[in-house]
Amino acid sequence: MTQYLLLRHREIPEISRLEVYRQHGGFEAFRKAVTGMTPDQVTEVVKASGLRGRGGAGFPTGLKWSFMDRKNWPHYVVANADESEPGTFKDREIMEGNPFQFLEGVAIASYAVGANRAYIYLRGEYQHIARWLDEKIAEMEAAGLLGERLFGTDYSLRMYTHLGAGAYICGEETALLESLEGKRGQPRVRPPFPPSFGLYGKPTVVNNVETLANVPLIVQNGAEWYRSMGTADAPGVKIFSLSGRVKRPGNYELPFGVTFRQLIYEYGGGILDDRPIKAIMPAGASSSLLRADDRLLDTPLDYASLRPFGGDLGSASVIVIDDTVSIDWVIQKTIRFFKHESCGKCTPCREGTYWMKHLIDRIRTNGKEEKQVQLLLDVARQMQGKCLCALGEFSTMAVVSGIERFGEDFR
Amino acid sequence: MSKMVTLSIDGIQVTVPEGTLIVDAARQAGIDIPVFCYHPKMEPVGMCRMCLVEIGRPMIDRNTGQPILDENGQPKLQFLGKLETACTNTVSDGMVVLTQSEKARAGQKATVEFLLTSHPLDCPICDKGGECPLQDLTMAYGPTQSRFLYEDKIHLAKHVPLGELIYLDRERCILCARCIRFQSEIAGDAVLTFDERGRSSQIITSSEPPFDSVFSGNTTDICPVGALTTADFRFGARPWELKAAASICSQCPVGCNIVYNTRREARSDGRIVIKRVLPRQNEEVNELWICDKGRFAYHYTESPSRLAAPRLAGGPASWDQALEKAAQALRTWQKKAILASGRLSNEDLYALKRFAEALNVPAYLYTSMGGGEWVRRYGLRAGSDLGHLGAGDTILVIGSDLYEEAPIWYLRVKQAAERGATLILSNPRFTRLERFAHYAVRYAYGDESEVIGRLNADAKIAQALREARNLVIFFGSEGMGLEQTEALAAACAQLLTETGHAERVDNGLVGVWPRANDQGAWEMGFEPVSDLQALFEELDVLYLVAADPLGDGVVRLNGRKPFLIVQDILETETVRQADVVLAACAYTEREGTFTSGERRVQRYFPAVPHWGECKPDFAITAMLAEAFGLRLEAHSAARAFQELAASVETFKGLDYAALSEVRAQWPPTGREDYPFSGTAQPNTQGMGKTLAAVTEAPSARPQPKVPREAERLRPEEGTLLLVPITRLFDAGSLVSPSALLHKRIGARRVILNPASGLEQGAQVLLEWEGHQVEVTVELDENVPAGVGLVPRSMGIPLQQPARGHLHTPERVR
Amino acid sequence: MTLAEKYSQEIQAIFAKYPPEHKRSAIMPLLYLAQREEGYISRQAMEEIAELLEISVTEVAGVVGFYTLYHDRKEGKYRVQVCTDLPCALRGADEFLKELSQALGIQPGETDAEGRFTLEEVMCIGACHRAPVFQVQSAEGVTYYENMTVEGALEALKKLE
Ligand SMILES: Cc1cc2nc3c(=O)[nH]c(=O)nc-3n(C[C@H](O)[C@H](O)[C@H](O)COP(=O)(O)O)c2cc1C
Numbered sequence A: 001m002t003q004y005l006l007l008r009h010r011e012i013p014e015i016s017r018l019e020v021y022r023q024h025g026g027f028e029a030f031r032k033a034v035t036g037m038t039p040d041q042v043t044e045v046v047k048a049s050g051l052r053g054r055g056g057a058g059f060p061t062g063l064k065w066s067f068m069d070r071k072n073w074p075h076y077v078v079a080n081a082d083e084s085e086p087g088t089f090k091d092r093e094i095m096e097g098n099p100f101q102f103l104e105g106v107a108i109a110s111y112a113v114g115a116n117r118a119y120i121y122l123r124g125e126y127q128h129i130a131r132w133l134d135e136k137i138a139e140m141e142a143a144g145l146l147g148e149r150l151f152g153t154d155y156s157l158r159m160y161t162h163l164g165a166g167a168y169i170c171g172e173e174t175a176l177l178e179s180l181e182g183k184r185g186q187p188r189v190r191p192p193f194p195p196s197f198g199l200y201g202k203p204t205v206v207n208n209v210e211t212l213a214n215v216p217l218i219v220q221n222g223a224e225w226y227r228s229m230g231t232a233d234a235p236g237v238k239i240f241s242l243s244g245r246v247k248r249p250g251n252y253e254l255p256f257g258v259t260f261r262q263l264i265y266e267y268g269g270g271i272l273d274d275r276p277i278k279a280i281m282p283a284g285a286s287s288s289l290l291r292a293d294d295r296l297l298d299t300p301l302d303y304a305s306l307r308p309f310g311g312d313l314g315s316a317s318v319i320v321i322d323d324t325v326s327i328d329w330v331i332q333k334t335i336r337f338f339k340h341e342s343c344g345k346c347t348p349c350r351e352g353t354y355w356m357k358h359l360i361d362r363i364r365t366n367g368k369e370e371k372q373v374q375l376l377l378d379v380a381r382q383m384q385g386k387c388l389c390a391l392g393e394f395s396t397m398a399v400v401s402g403i404e405r406f407g408e409d410f411r
Numbered sequence B: 001m002s003k004m005v006t007l008s009i010d011g012i013q014v015t016v017p018e019g020t021l022i023v024d025a026a027r028q029a030g031i032d033i034p035v036f037c038y039h040p041k042m043e044p045v046g047m048c049r050m051c052l053v054e055i056g057r058p059m060i061d062r063n064t065g066q067p068i069l070d071e072n073g074q075p076k077l078q079f080l081g082k083l084e085t086a087c088t089n090t091v092s093d094g095m096v097v098l099t100q101s102e103k104a105r106a107g108q109k110a111t112v113e114f115l116l117t118s119h120p121l122d123c124p125i126c127d128k129g130g131e132c133p134l135q136d137l138t139m140a141y142g143p144t145q146s147r148f149l150y151e152d153k154i155h156l157a158k159h160v161p162l163g164e165l166i167y168l169d170r171e172r173c174i175l176c177a178r179c180i181r182f183q184s185e186i187a188g189d190a191v192l193t194f195d196e197r198g199r200s201s202q203i204i205t206s207s208e209p210p211f212d213s214v215f216s217g218n219t220t221d222i223c224p225v226g227a228l229t230t231a232d233f234r235f236g237a238r239p240w241e242l243k244a245a246a247s248i249c250s251q252c253p254v255g256c257n258i259v260y261n262t263r264r265e266a267r268s269d270g271r272i273v274i275k276r277v278l279p280r281q282n283e284e285v286n287e288l289w290i291c292d293k294g295r296f297a298y299h300y301t302e303s304p305s306r307l308a309a310p311r312l313a314g315g316p317a318s319w320d321q322a323l324e325k326a327a328q329a330l331r332t333w334q335k336k337a338i339l340a341s342g343r344l345s346n347e348d349l350y351a352l353k354r355f356a357e358a359l360n361v362p363a364y365l366y367t368s369m370g371g372g373e374w375v376r377r378y379g380l381r382a383g384s385d386l387g388h389l390g391a392g393d394t395i396l397v398i399g400s401d402l403y404e405e406a407p408i409w410y411l412r413v414k415q416a417a418e419r420g421a422t423l424i425l426s427n428p429r430f431t432r433l434e435r436f437a438h439y440a441v442r443y444a445y446g447d448e449s450e451v452i453g454r455l456n457a458d459a460k461i462a463q464a465l466r467e468a469r470n471l472v473i474f475f476g477s478e479g480m481g482l483e484q485t486e487a488l489a490a491a492c493a494q495l496l497t498e499t500g501h502a503e504r505v506d507n508g509l510v511g512v513w514p515r516a517n518d519q520g521a522w523e524m525g526f527e528p529v530s531d532l533q534a535l536f537e538e539l540d541v542l543y544l545v546a547a548d549p550l551g552d553g554v555v556r557l558n559g560r561k562p563f564l565i566v567q568d569i570l571e572t573e574t575v576r577q578a579d580v581v582l583a584a585c586a587y588t589e590r591e592g593t594f595t596s597g598e599r600r601v602q603r604y605f606p607a608v609p610h611w612g613e614c615k616p617d618f619a620i621t622a623m624l625a626e627a628f629g630l631r632l633e634a635h636s637a638a639r640a641f642q643e644l645a646a647s648v649e650t651f652k653g654l655d656y657a658a659l660s661e662v663r664a665q666w667p668p669t670g671r672e673d674y675p676f677s678g679t680a681q682p683n684t685q686g687m688g689k690t691l692a693a694v695t696e697a698p699s700a701r702p703q704p705k706v707p708r709e710a711e712r713l714r715p716e717e718g719t720l721l722l723v724p725i726t727r728l729f730d731a732g733s734l735v736s737p738s739a740l741l742h743k744r745i746g747a748r749r750v751i752l753n754p755a756s757g758l759e760q761g762a763q764v765l766l767e768w769e770g771h772q773v774e775v776t777v778e779l780d781e782n783v784p785a786g787v788g789l790v791p792r793s794m795g796i797p798l799q800q801p802a803r804g805h806l807h808t809p810e811r812v813r
Numbered sequence C: 001m002t003l004a005e006k007y008s009q010e011i012q013a014i015f016a017k018y019p020p021e022h023k024r025s026a027i028m029p030l031l032y033l034a035q036r037e038e039g040y041i042s043r044q045a046m047e048e049i050a051e052l053l054e055i056s057v058t059e060v061a062g063v064v065g066f067y068t069l070y071h072d073r074k075e076g077k078y079r080v081q082v083c084t085d086l087p088c089a090l091r092g093a094d095e096f097l098k099e100l101s102q103a104l105g106i107q108p109g110e111t112d113a114e115g116r117f118t119l120e121e122v123m124c125i126g127a128c129h130r131a132p133v134f135q136v137q138s139a140e141g142v143t144y145y146e147n148m149t150v151e152g153a154l155e156a157l158k159k160l161e
C-alpha cells in the first residue's frame, strides 16, 4: 500500500495534534523557507515541481504566484475551501485529518508572495471544520508558528477562517473574493485576475486546499522528488473523490497516471451489484459524460489525457454511473443543480439554466419528443462561450455530452 | 493628455485615448454596440452579455516586444475562441473589433433570446413602449420568434411599489442592475439591491422609508425596459404622443436643465398639460440627472388655486381696471416700495428694477438669506465648471445641507471629492455629504461668524485652503437668518481673497439660495429687507411680486395695512389681503431666463398655454409702468433680455440667442441612444452662459470687510434654541400642490435630539417671540442638545434663530 | 437587548479578523451571530448589523438573500436538509427523502405542526461517499448525519432536545 503524502492521518491518526505533526517533520518546510530561502526561491521550487492547481483548472501553481503584482501592496493569500462541486469531498478530509499540513502550505504560500494575512474561505456547511481550524491556528500562534517576527526573522503572518453560507458560486475565485469582502458572492469580470486585482483590490493568490497541502512536501523534498511521481503533464499525487454506483466510494490518494479501471475496480471495489459500468463524470457535476469503454478505462489519468475523450479531469471528483441509470435523469439532476446555483449576474447562465430546467422536466414527464431534445441541445450550445464565469459553461457540459453521446437515452 | 491609440472597428479606423472602453470608442465612431447593463456614467460590469463582439489583438513577440507579422507583412491577430464584452474591454493599438460578424451577431441574438424567455412582451401596454432599448434591440438583433414555450414563462408581480414614487414590474426587469448601481455609485444612497439569486433575483429596497433617496426618479430614465416607472407618469401617455419643451427647473438655485413633456388631455377639458419632467443633458450643470423635487413638484402649475384673472378687493376686474387702480394708488401715495422674490425671471426682475428707479422707490428682494452682493463679486465666472474640480482642488461647504437644499450640487461635489478634490464640510450637525468629506468641522448654531477662523486654526485645513489649486465655497442658511448669512458670505469672500483664490475661473463663492433666481436679483442690485414687519407698518403702498409674506408668517397685519398690489400665480394669503390682484403666468407658460447659483444664465421655453388671462410678470410690470410714461418691453422676453444685457453690469456681453448655443457632449443622448444613456433628453436649446465678473478694477473694489459680529444665540437653560433649516420637500406653494409628495413633505415638525426626552411623533406646542404653533416631534441624534430644528416653509414662521419653548400638552394643562 | 450589548466580546473578535478599513467583511460572521438568536435574521438584526458595518440595511438584506444558509423568516426549530444531488441520488437519496418525509409527515418545504422540523432538499454538501446524508441546521449551526437509514435518522432527530 502506498505511503500517504496528503491523507497522512490514515497512517498517523494523531497527526492532527501539533506535537505529533512536528515529530513527523511538520513545519520544517515553513522554517526552512522563512529562514533559509528568499520568497522567489520558494516560488521557483514550486514552479520547478510542476505542481498544478487541484481546484479544477489545473493552472501551474508556481507560475500563478509569480504573477503577483509587486507594485501594489499588501498581498493576500486565500485558501479556497469552498468545496461545493457535487462529488467532491477531498479538501474536507485533508482539513479534518491532516490540518497542519494544509495550514503549513498556506503559510509557505504566504511567505512566497509576501502576504502577511491569509484567509481560509470554507463553505458554510463546514462549520465544524472552521471551528477545528481555528483551534489549530491558535495552537500555531501559541507555538510561535504564526504571528510577529517568525523564527526571529522580520516576517509576520496571521491566518483567519471565513465561513461562506451556501453558494456553490463562491468557489469561483472572484466570487469568493466578493463574498469575503462582505458582498453578494457574484463573480467579477476577468481580467484583471486576482494576482493583479484580488481581495480588496490587492494582489491575491487563490489556491485550493489540496494544492496547498502539497506545498510543504515540495519545499522539504525538492522539485525533483515531486516530479518523480505522477506524469510529465501532471507530476505528483492526486486525491480522487470517488462516488456514485461503486462499492467503496471515498477518497483515494493516487499518483497521476492511475487509470479509471484501477480506481474504480481495484480501489473502489467495482460497481454495485457488479453491474456493467456505463458512464463516468470525472470532474463532478460540471464534467462531460464520458462513455466508459475500455479505451477510457485504461487511459492513464492526468489533465491532458482526457481531452481526446472530450472531457477534463478537473478536480478529479469521479462520479460513476452504471447501466441502471438513464442519462436523461442524470442531466435533470445536474441542470437542477446549476439552475439552483446560478448567481444570476449574467444573462445566458441565469436564463439558460432556467430554460434548460423547463425543457428537461418536460422531456422527462411528457416523453422524449425529438424537437424538445434538440431544443435543449441548442439552448445548451447557445449558452457556451457567452457566460461571465465558468459556471454557465459547466451547466452545459453534461447536457451536450449526454445528448450527443447517449442519444439512445433520449429516444 | 493621455496616449492615443488607434484600432479598427468593423473596418473603420478609430483613434481614442488609451483606456477607453470598446463600446465608447465604437459609439464615438458612430457604431452602436448594443448594451443593456452598460451605462457610460457607471463602472462596467459585463453582466447582460449584450455587447458581445469578436476582438483580435496583434500577437507580440515575447523577446522583441514587436508585433509578429504574417506573410504579407500585416501584424498577425489573435482572436480568443469566444466572444468578449465590449463594455469591459479597453482599446489597444492595432486591435481589430468585429461587431457585425456572423459570430458576434449570433452572440447578440442569443442574449436577446435569453432575455425574452422571461420577459412578458407586454409592449402594447408598457410605458416604455416607443423608447425601450429592449424593444429596439429585439427588432435589430433579436430572433424572429421565441422558442421558449409560453406556458413555461415565469410570472411575477407587476405593480410592486418601491416607495411611493417608483413602481417595479418584476416581469419586465432584465436584472441589468443599472438602478442598483446608480443608487450606490452615483447617488451614494445604496437603497436598492438584488434579493435572492439566479432567476429568482429581484430588485428590492429595505430602507426606511422605502427607496430613501431624492434621486430615485433617475432610475426610471436609465432602466432599459419598462420595469421601473414613476407613480406620476405610469399609464400616463405613450412617448410618441408627447411634445417636448426645453426648460430650467425652478425649484432650487442649481438650474437643472429639463424637458417638459406635454399632451392635450381630454381629462383636463382639452387643455395641453404637463405629463412628465425629464432631465435635459447639460454636462456642466446636471449631466443626465435631476432630483425628485424637480421631477415631481411641477403640479403647482395646474393647481386649482391658480389665479386666472386680475381682480380688485371688491371683486372681478379687467386688466385695465386692475392696472388703473394700481397706478392710481402708486401715484397718490408717498411711502411706497416694491418687494419681489427670486422666483421671477431675470427679465421680470429687470422690469421691476427699472420701474422702481422711475418711481424712485426701493426694490427689495424677498428673502431671509443674504450675502448676494458678495457672490456677485466673488462668485463663479465665465468658463467655470464644477466638473473641472478634482485632485489638487478644495471645496468648502459651510452651513448647508446640500443633499436637501440643492441635490445636484451634492452630486457634483461628491463626484469632485471622488476625483480627488479635498472636501471640507462645516455644519453644526451631520449631513449626508459628510460621508465623502475629508474634514468635517462642527460648530454651534450661532457661531457661524467664527467658523472661518476655526478652519484657519486647523493647520491641515488651513493648508488645504491655502494651497488649493482652485477653491470653491458653498455657503447656505442652515440655522441662519439674513444678518448671519450676510456676515458669513463676507467672511467667505474674505477667505477667497486671503488665500489668493478670488477673481479666478473655477474659483469662487456659491450661495445656496432658497429660490431659483435669487442670484439674478442680486446681480441686478435688489436689496434685502431686515425688518419687513416695520416696512409694512410704515408704507402706504406695496407692490409685491411672487412674494407671500403673510402666508409665510413673516408679517402679521395688526390694524394698519398698506395698499397692497399683489402679483402672483397662486391664491396666497397675501393675495387674499390684496387691494389689487395681478394674475401672472407660471414660468412654464412663457419664456425667460434664470441665473443659477453658479451665475449661469439659462433660457427656458413655453411648455403650455397661458392659464386663463394670465400674463408674464415682465409684461404686467411694463403695462403698469406705461401709466408713468416709462416704456418697458411688454411683449418679447428676447428684447427684454437684450435691454437688460445692455444695462446690467455683469450681464454685459450676453446675447439672448447665444444662450441657446450647445456644445458637443459626452455621452451621447437622444432617441437612438436610449439604450446607451437612458431617456435623459439631448440638449438642443442651449447650455447657457456664465455671467462676467464685476468689471471695475480690483483695486477700486471695496474689499470684504471683517464681517460684523452677527447677533449670537445659544441654547440656554430652560429654553430651546430654534433654528430654521431647509428640507427638500416642504409645504411651500411650489411643492405642496403635488399630492404625490405629501408623504415626503411630512408633518409640520420640530426636530430634536432624543435626549430631549420627548417621544417621536408627540404633539407639542412651539412658542417663541409671541408665536404659538402646534407641531409634531421628530427625533434625530444628529441634532445638538438644546436645539430645535425648524424646517422652513412648513407653516412655522421662523425667519432667524430664536429662543423658544416647547409645551407638551400635559404641561400646558 | 442588542447584539452589540449581548455579544460585545465576540463581535470584537470578529472585527479583529479583517482590516479595519474593510469592516464590511465581517457581515457574514455577524449574520451567523444574529441567526443564533432566533434561528433566522430579523429586520432589527439587519438594521443593527448595517449600523455596525456602516452600510445600508438594503445592502445587508441583499447579502442575506443571496446565501441559502441565511434565513429571513422563522421556520421549524430544526431544518432537516437532505441532500438529493446527483452523487447522493445515485445512492438512493431520493427514496430516502421520500420515506423520511412520510415518517415525519411533512413534505419537503413544509414544517411540522409543533414547529420542530422543517424538511428541505439541498444540493451537494460534500458527503457524497456517505449517502444518504442530511444536515440539521438550527440556531446552534449545522450538524452532519451521514450513512443514514430512515430509522437511524428518526432516532437522531428524536435526540434533538
Ligand atoms: C463555478 C466554479 C466553482 C468552483 N469551485 C471551486 C471549489 O469549490 N474549490 C476550489 O478550490 N476551486 C473552485 N473553483 C476554481 C477556482 O475558481 C480557482 O480556479 C481555484 O480555486 C484556484 O486554485 P488552484 O489553482 O489551486 O486550483 C471553481 C470555479 C468555478 C468556475
Ligand code: SF4
Binding pocket: B034, B035, B036, B037, B038, B039, B044, B045, B046, B047, B048, B049, B050, B051, B052, B085, B086, B087, B088
Ligand atoms: S451590455 Fe455589455 S455591458 Fe452589459 S453586460 Fe452587457 S456585456 Fe455588458
Ligand code: FES
Binding pocket: A086, A087, A088, C083, C084, C085, C086, C087, C088, C089, C123, C124, C125, C126, C127, C128, C129, C131, C133
Ligand atoms: S451529492 Fe450529496 S453530498 Fe454530495
